[in-house]
Amino acid sequence: MxxxxxxxxxxxxxxxxxxxxxxxxxxxxxxxxxxxxxxxxxxxxxxxxxxxxxxxxxxxxxxxxxxxxxxxxxxxxxxxxxxxxxxxxxxxxxxxxxxxxxxxxxxxxxxxxxxxxxxxxxxxxxxxxxxxxxxxxxxxxxxxxxxxxxxxxxxxxxxxxxxxxxxxxxxxxxxxxxxxxxxxxxxxxxxxxFARRIDAPSVAVSFLGMTALVVAVQQGPGLGWPAWAIVLGVLGLLLIVLFVRMQATAASRSTEPLVPLEMFRNRNYSIGVFSIATMGFTASSMMLPVMLWLQDGQGLSSRDAGLMLIPMAVVAAIASPLIGPAADRLDPRLLSVGGFGTMMATLLLIAWLMYAGGPLWIFLVAAGLLGVGNALVWAPNSATAMRTVDIAYMGAAAGVYNTGRQTGAVLGAAGVGAAMQVGAVSLGFVPGLAVSLLLPAAVLGLGLVAVAFFRPEPLVEPQGAEPSHGG
The missing domain is CATH 1.20.1250.20 (MFS general substrate transporter like domains)
Structure with missing residues (x-):
């Protein structure tokens, strides 16, 4: 230990x-x-x-x-x-x-x-x-x-x-x-x-690449993807590719990589980073069409629309501490597949409700189900992804994990915003909002497939590397 x-x-x-x-x-x-x-x-x-x-x-x-x-x-x-x-x-x-x-x-x-x-x-x-x-x-x-x-x-x-x-x-x-x-x-x-000397060129390339990519994704959809946004996005992707290459060659510069690539040999960690990106995509994007539907489609005030989401937060707050210990005992696929499946099915239910014009009490039930899905995803996914990471790379692993989540969030906000605009033009306002929810549901489907490949791991502490000095 x-x-x-x-x-x-x-x-x-x-x-x-x-x-x-x-x-x-x-x-x-x-x-x-x-x-x-x-x-x-x-x-x-x-x-x-x-x-x-x-x-x-x-x-x-x-x-x-x-x-x-x-x-x-x-x-x-x-x-x-x-x-x-x-x-x-x-x-x-x-x-x-x-x-x-x-x-x-x-x-x-x-x-x-x-x-x-x-x-x-x-x-x-x-x-x-x-x-x-x-x-x-x-x-x-x-x-x-x-x-x-x-x-x-x-x-x-x-x-x-x-x-x-x-x-x-x-x-x-x-x-x-x-x-x-x-x-x-x-x-x-x-x-x-543990880390002794961080690779400064990698820091510069990661900053430039992520900035170019995020600015392009944030600003491009709202401006109709002008040429500068496309160029910036492509430049960002190329710099990220260069950054990954630099991590493999950091030793030749007598430095340690910013993101040690050997972390990704850990199957559960790699799956966890990808799946949390799909959850970040959903968490950041699903509320915009829902809140627009509740306020503009159903005529609720902003306060009352916010109150409609209370079941989601309350159920998640109650369920998370209960589900967390189960993540320490059960096959990680059980909870994670259940979480992603619940989230995906509930988004499809809400999309149907918005499109067909069903009663609002169904949305309250759906909000509670979203709370269950959230609780089944966040703690089990985090525990499974990070459980067997080498202790020497824990900070780097947490940084990549959170980068995956936040990148998914940026892509989700941009993607669903564009889907709403296209849907509103071709189908009408409320049907367009409903159809836009199919995008995060589909992305969750990718996360569902990924977590089905989680592998049970023994609850034994890794030995880790020797520390360099106290911190």
Whole structure:
């Protein structure tokens, strides 16, 4: 058993501190959307300008993930976790005080960078301080925190904006961030580090490639794919191919690769990265057509439309801690196939409901089923993917895993947005929204096929590499 595994009580305290930081960044992703109308009114800005408040955050969160995950291996996950929270919280304060939209967008960019530093460290530490046979339980709690953040964000945001204005949604991060830094200092241990020298050219190529690709995907569909967006996208893909080649030749430059390619010889890890990308695609894209249908198609207010999603978040929050321990005992294919199958079937049910005009109570049932599907996917997929990763590559593996999830999210938002536009023109508004849900359902089908090839692994700790120094 690895020496980084902690006694149960200490490991759960560390998880509590990690989950507080995780909760903060997920809360931000849902709470800021509520503030958009207020930001537009305060700065007299257009929607295409204000959308950068969200877009720049997602860009700066996604692009550095490969690098920040490996930084945790090099300098210690505890150090990087606290740094990420500090950067995120200070940037939130700057966003709350921003006198212009341009400075608000700049502050959001720094917030995204803080989230990128923090995100992979959370998963890395969980997989290092808990033994294999407890990681499903830990990740079940981790998933429940994500579900609660998803529920609390829009509701809390509505109260804050109504009470103190849009700046309050950024100020709320200050006490949470300060508490997270204190608890991380007290409860998250210093863990041995492994990476010795990170390949700087790989960092530069990954930054350029991911930036080009993400900007092309974010901006291309809304602008009708102008030539510059296509060129940028192709350039991004070519740079990513170059980046992969550079990882194979890093030793010739006397450095260690940013993404050690030997990680992908681990079958469950490779499947887990691909399948979580399909889930990220779905999670980011399915709510836009659903919310448009509830508000514009069914005539619900934004508040009532949000309340229709409560069954999903509540069921996921309850089910995740229960399903997590099962991921430590059962064949990983059982839970994962069930999760992806439930999500896929439920999206098809919602698409039918939207197209045929069925009663809204069916949607409430479907929302609960989405909660079950989410719980069956997140913790089991994470535990199965990361369980047998070499401890020396845990930070890099978490960075790639989260990059896969976030890349899927960017592609999903762009893909379903385009599908809605095409569907609305050819079929009409509501039928077009319904048909657009077939895209994430099909992508989930790819994830379903992938997780069917998960392989049961013995619950025995890997030996790992020798650490280079304390971190």
């Amino acid at each position: 690895s020496s980084t595994v902690l006694p149960p009580a200490q490991a759960w305290r560390a998880l509590a501190a990690l989950c507080l930081g995780f909760f903060m960044i997920l809360l931000d992703q849902t709470i800021v959307a509520v503030a958009t109308p207020g930001i537009m009114a305060d700065f007299d800005a257009r929607l295409d300008q204000v959308v950068w408040v969200t877009s720049i955050y997602l860009l700066c969160l996604l692009v550095p993930l490969l690098f920040t995950g490996r930084l945790g291996d090099r300098f210690g996950q505890r150090h990087l976790f606290r740094l990420g929270i500090t950067v995120f919280t200070l940037a939130a304060l700057a966003a709350a005080l921003a006198p212009t939209l341009e400075l608000l967008v700049a502050a959001r960019a720094v917030q995204g960078l803080g989230a990128a530093i923090l995100t992979p460290q959370t998963m890395s530490v969980i997989n290092r301080v808990f033994p294999r046979e407890r990681r499903g339980s830990a990740l079940g709690v981790w998933g429940a925190v994500g579900s609660v953040a998803t529920l609390v964000g829009p509701v809390l945001g509505g109260f804050i904006v109504a009470g103190v204005g849009w700046r309050g949604v950024f100020l709320i991060h200050l006490p949470v961030g300060i508490l997270a830094v204190v608890l991380a200092t007290l409860w998250v241990p210093r863990l041995p580090t």
